[in-house]
Ligand SMILES: Cc1cc2nc3c(=O)[nH]c(=O)nc-3n(C[C@H](O)[C@H](O)[C@H](O)COP(=O)(O)OP(=O)(O)OC[C@H]3O[C@@H](n4cnc5c(N)ncnc54)[C@H](O)[C@@H]3O)c2cc1C
Ligand code: SF4
Ligand code: SF4
């Protein structure tokens with residue numbers, strides 16, 4: 073059994089410092105295992121979040137050597153030799169140790185205009201696999217908020233938070249925009265309130281997504297095209313949206329937009 | 332004492348998994364003021380971890396399917412300890428509840444003709460589980476989260492309820508809680524409370540449950556005067572990961588078997604053919620050829636034995652390992668690699684593929700997985716009325732995993748997610764009608780709040796004492812060893828004695844650090860619930876002198892007819908976590924002739 077040293081940020085809004093913990097480790101362990109061992113022995117008050125321990129809930133994101141990672145899915149043996157540095161996500165205000173206040177994201181979630189489906193036929197909607205797949209990609213999101221953490225628009229500019237939804241919610245808008253049942257017109261919102269224009273497609277968000285969602289290519293870029301189209305040529309947008317609906321549902325009235 | 336933050340609601344919902352959210356949206360829709368409390372962030376409850384799917388007899392894949400078959404399967408899976416009315420309502424209402432989710436944005440995988448696709452699971456006669464790959468729970472929780480958010484329901488996140496509060500009449504009046512982020516206390520007054528706190532698997536060493544599964548709702552209901560029922564019925568899911576040690580217990584979805592995966596021992600044998608109980612023989616394949624035909628065409632052969640109910644499969648795995656035919660790390664092999672194409676596996680089971688690749692370094696499209704039973708689900712829970720989800724305590728309702736009845740002695744896979752939406756809605760309606768009929772006063776006794784707070788703070792005051800993590804570890808080791816998948820009377824007696832010793836240690840906990848986001852302190856507040864629940868499980872197990880469903884006694888290896896006619900219920904004598912509990916055998920109500928006929932038909 074070998075040893076591992078973790079340099080963990082300990083502190084709160086009033087400041088803090090790194091604390092080093094050296095513990096044993098066994099084969100196949102992930103960072104969260106080591107943190108749990110530290111909690112069970114030296115530091116029972118070391119604050120961190122976790123739930124599923126299997127990359128499914130998105131609770132345990134922290135910055136590992138400066139990059140956001142899920143603690144439960146990062147095996148120690150994949151990291152470079154030497155001490156591992158753990159810090160809380162930088163974009164969000166710290167609560168304590170590795171726990172941050174992620175309420176920014178819940179505020180953004182509240183602003184999203186809801187799905188507006190046509191009335192449901194008694195036997196349910198008909199939708200086809202190829203039509204649901206695009207939105208399904210975005211619904212894989214586990215809300216770890218690591219993409220939000222790396223996005224420079226809010227990471228380095230607190231003042232932008234007010235008017236910027238961030239990549240997590242760009243995919244949410246894209247999901248709804250491409251949802252076979254949605255009839256809501258969300259163009260103005262995306263352009264004016266969500267701050268899509270501030271994104272300059274650096275792709276940092278896509279790189280960190282643990283669900284491998286192609287945030288930029290499949291959501292942000294198509295969304296930008298739609299919003300820009302809509303802005304300059306509403307008829308073209310309408311054509312696109314209706315085309316999408318008819319194409320997805322030529323055989324079934326259930327997914328036609330409400331007249 | 333300084334003044335405490337207080338909130339007032341018509342209905343307070345404790346728990347933001349599927350059941351809590353479905354209850355909340357129902358109640359708010361009917362015009363009541365609703366608040367939801369969750370001890371983690373919104374969207375992180377156990378429901379998010381569910382993989383395989385949600386059972387509903389929609390008949391999209393096999394048109395022969397209908398509520399009657401689903402009812403029968405549920406009762407048989409539960410070895411007839413189930414509340415038949417709950418099983419009936421569940422089977423009848425699940426399809427509508429699932430369809431409704433699509434109105435709120437859920438996108439399930441589709442059949443060729445554009446309906447919701449359904450997959451095969453253990454114990455379900457037909458392909459019945461609506462799903463999205465192997466992340467169905469995420470779809471359910473996100474859909475309901477977005478619904479709750481769009482309805483502007485108040486949510487208190489990372490706020491942990493310590494105790495339920497009652498008024499001077501003994502009617503539920505609210506709850507006292509504390510905020511994780513700063514350790515401050517908060518009270519909620521309410522005319523009615525719905526418990527949707529999920530399960531209790533964290534008391535076992537190898538479990539698929541997270542830190543949240545400490546059975547708080549079970550315990551709080553008992554302390555408040557409600558009855559717990561069937562607590563001995565714990566589901567050990569047959570397929571948990573066994574290696575690396577650090578992920579031992581992590582779930583491997585039953586969908587692997589539903590999609591063609593088979594179990595093999597170290598000799599390479601498909602051993603499940605040797606473990607088909609008489610009750611299931613008529614409908615289970617006898618040879619590998621017959622079983623393999625079934626996957627493509629359910630009328631061409633009978634079901635593969637890998638898809639027997641979970642209790643049967645877990646016991647079989649246990650027996651193979653005991654007989655020395657286990658895998659290198661003490662499990663058996665689950666093999667889908669040799670049976671399905673890599674492309675199929677990655678498309679149908681993407682998160683299993685990643686889970687094994689990243690955590691175990693195993694490519695499941697090329698190699699078998701090593702798996703073994705893991706503590707997964709508690710069938711037992713708060714005894715409720717089938718129609719309204721009301722408990723014995725006036726004003727208190729319970730739905731989801733915290734409630735008992737639907738699943739009897741063993742739950743079928745996929746029946747939990749549908750349970751959440753069927754009985755979540757019913758609990759919401761139940762609380763609304765209760766309030767319409769007068770409801771509670773919401774006037775809790777301040778002295779109860781003071782006591783709860785003083786108890787919670789005690790561990791800070793001691794100069795020295797026990798580390799809560801040490802107690803948790805010892806509790807888990809002890810429960811795993813003595814109240815695990817195979818039980819004996821001696822071990823259960825021993826366990827009850829050990830629980831008394833552990834209680835003594837809980838009373839001596841010393842918490843280090845401050846109150847703000849302190850996991851050690853949080854664990855100290857969990858341990859009383861964990862002890863209460865563990866004790867109820869051990870007492871139930873000791874009294875059920877037979878083997879049935881999720882409860883297996885080495886000293887009583889067979890089912891006993893008379894035991895099949897009773898449920899064991901437990902109550903608290905003094906409302907204390909370390910107090911005395913009473914256990915009683917209660918006759919199961921007589922099933923209606925109509926429903927009985929459905930069970931007979933199937934025999
Ligand atoms: C890994 C895994 C896979 C599964 N797969 C399937 C599947 O494929 N199909 C299926 O049907 N079932 C499955 N199950 C079972 C199913 O997911 C759970 O039984 C179900 O999600 C429980 O839902 P719930 O709403 O009752 O509670 P949960 O989702 O567990 O939510 C409980 C809520 O209560 C809150 N809470 C608890 N105590 C307190 C307290 N003291 N104060 C404040 N809040 C509190 C929690 O924070 C949480 O919000 C699976 C379970 C696991 C663990
Ligand atoms: S691509 Fe856009 S959203 Fe993503 S990190 Fe870069 S700026 Fe932010
Ligand atoms: S899009 Fe990916 S990185 Fe962003 S929150 Fe969702 S899962 Fe995390």
Ligand code: FES
Pocket residue numbers: 121122123124125126127128129130131132133142143144145
């Ligand atoms: S604990 Fe759930 S993603 Fe890490």
